[in-house]
Amino acid sequence: MSTIYILWLRQLKRYVRSKPRMIGSLGQPILFLFALGFGFGPIYAKAGGGNYIEFLGPGIIAMSVMFTAVFTGIEIIWDRQFGFLKETLVAPVPRFQIMLGRTLGGATVATIQGFIVFLLALVAGFRPVSYAMLPLALVFVFLIALHFAAIGTAFGSLLEDMQAFPLIMNFIMMPLFFLSGSLFPLNGIPEAILAMTYANPLTYGVDGLRAALAANAHFAVSTDFLLLSGMTVIMLSIGGYLFSKIRI
């Protein structure tokens, strides 16, 4: 436990100390909330969808949690380059605990980020249907955070430097975001694309979040929860395995 705790604490301290990163990572959600929210809002309403910001809010929160979480995992690469990784790898503790502490730390950071974006969404006009559902929203935010922090850890363990980072962002993370129902409803989209969204963990995260915040979900909340939890356990196992294989 102490191993997991100290690695978790370290991630949090690093996050709190890097103000530029914290503020920088709010740029994208602000842009999406305001530009898309106000830009597409009237069209969405005209098409009979209702209030777009109510639909978009949970999607943008999920998006920013996902990106923050992946990034915290990929930070392993920096630890490798700055040498700190060696300090943890020669310690007499199970590698999986180190991986878990890091990943939980990253997930916590991403969850905090999600809360900040929630506040920004309130500014943009978003209103949750019921504040009593916020704990459920928190559960989904944390699951998204944990799942994608584990993906980040997996990539961070595989890669030696940051060169492949844009590749991962543009060819994996961005498609996951666009094919998750974050920006548009899943009703009536082509079969092929629908199949991809069904294989996408973020789809269930966004949907669960939307169930909690906007009472407007595509699947049952239990389906969202079980599928996302299952995928998260698998991702943690893969991340843990790859982390245990790191060689300096």
Next chain:
Amino acid sequence: MNIIEVRELVKIFDGLTAVDHVSFSVSHGDIFAFLGPNGAGKTTTIKMLTTLLSPTSGHISLNGADPAKDQDGVRRSFGIVFQDQSLDDELTALENLEFHGVLYKVPRDLRRKRIAELLQIVELTDRKDDLVKHFSGGMKRRLEIARGLLHHPKILFLDEPTLGLDPQTRNHIWSYIHGLNKAEGITVFFTTHYMEEADRAANRVAVIDHGKIVTEGTPAELKERTKTQSLEDAFLALTGKEVRAEEASSKDFMRMHRNVWRR
């Protein structure tokens, strides 16, 4: 039984034999110097001894544990100062030490006491709450040495530990390590470019070149065998070359301080 036993250790990196059938042993309480020019295979050997790298072949025993079978047993028995820096720059000196203490499960009270004591010795007490990224190279080195000793290891590995340190700090650190060696019986395995340092600090020396052990013995034996006055000349006689530093800047630094020491 010796605290470090190495038999026929080999490491081959895609065709390049970095460590070539190396055998040596270190007794309890020895201060053992591993001397060799740049690229000789010193760091690779330390990495295999400390579970960071698995050998191509050969056998290692560290404090009775085999890194191939009992990694945690091996890991519990040593502290290490790596050749390249390995601190978290975004944490303070104290936080880096705390992190290490918790990771090695040093009980809180003992941890606090030991940290305060070590900070005093490496003269970083008044900087303990500063972020490490604001530290000079020498300060980082001192902090790493303190960290390596925090959990009372049986063996301390030091890979080029005093590179880039001023002579006072080097003296200071060595006198502390000697103290620990006497008081706690800690075994020290170090590599260095400073010949005088090996001569003065070590009671046993192994010279390695091109991955092979060239000779082994006490500094006095080595000098006698090569009929030279200093370990540096012995080294030159044995390997046909001067000990090269890692990089120009440190080489210059070393030369400068060698003169200071020779005065």
